Amino acid sequence: MMKRILVAIDGSATSWKAFDHAVALAKGTGAEVLGVIHVRPSLMTLSYAYGFDEAAMYHLNLGRRMEQELREGEARSRGLLQEAADRAWKAGLGGAHIVTHAEEGSIVRKILDVVQREGYDLLVLGSRGVGRAAGLLLGSVAQSVVANLPCSVLVVEAKDEAEAEDAAEAEAAG
């Protein structure tokens, strides 16, 4: 039924909540594989976020900074996935394997790619938090994933504690 479960994380409290639900589901349903995916921004996305296009970047002194950020992004991604794997281990997954997917690029496209490529039956993600649309009832990532519906999708609602935590973090980050 739900042999292969994939959960998308981004480090937000909401995504950890979704993650915990995915672990509980994998455990309870006797899933074979629990996949964890994190998608980090690519050079393209990063440079757009800074308001520069790539071509102009090399004339300014941004090249090195971008490079550094990319490397940091990669390390963060690795750390996050490691944390997820540890957390799943601690919860005790029974027979399920944990597989991590560190991807780079467009969040939605990469998630859909991995679901299709690896044949996941169920995708779990937080209703918000992946991406920055914190004010919406349903985040943009969740919305596009649901619209594309590559497999069964569980959108875990970010209510109460998780939401407050994310809001506080966003505020702290400016």
Added chain:
Amino acid sequence: MTSSHAGKRVKLAGFVPRAQEKGWIAMFRKILVAVDGSANAWRALEQAIGIAKAMGTETLGLVHVRPSLATLAYSYGFDGAGSPYATFAERMVAEMQELESRSRALLHEAEERVRQAGLELNVVRHAEEGSIVRQILEVVRREGYELMVMGSRGMGRAAGLLLGSVSQSLVANLPCSVLIVECRGEKEAAGAEAAGSGAES
């Protein structure tokens, strides 16, 4: 308008609020499944049963929404109040009764399937009448369901879409977690059939 023969079961006495410790409990205490007789909806129910087993769920709600008189009349191309035909009105009444008994039978079958799965939990039936989306949202809010499970298509008439219109507006509006059940590869012949036979007059 809304007739709800929700179960007469008493609310669980020791209903504990979400643990105040940091973090949360990864479980769904109350799950609601929408049934409409389509193959997709039955698959959704199956998945809901699986999740209820895995998550230690206490209450499994089953909701079916049948069209109200107004919806029926519109689907026949008449408006309810202005119909000049006595026979038409009679036919409407007969159809309403028919729909109501069909709704009851559907919920009964759904409950049977849950029982057969051997789950020890409360099963609550919600037989509603009116707009599908609005009635489901109301049930979720009123009863405090934490997870809504539904098929990607089958309810309503948009059988050809990737995500049906009902599922779409529910996903956008629900205040709780949502599971949309999608089965790859199997085209929903049964679901399309059900929608088609409903449209015929």
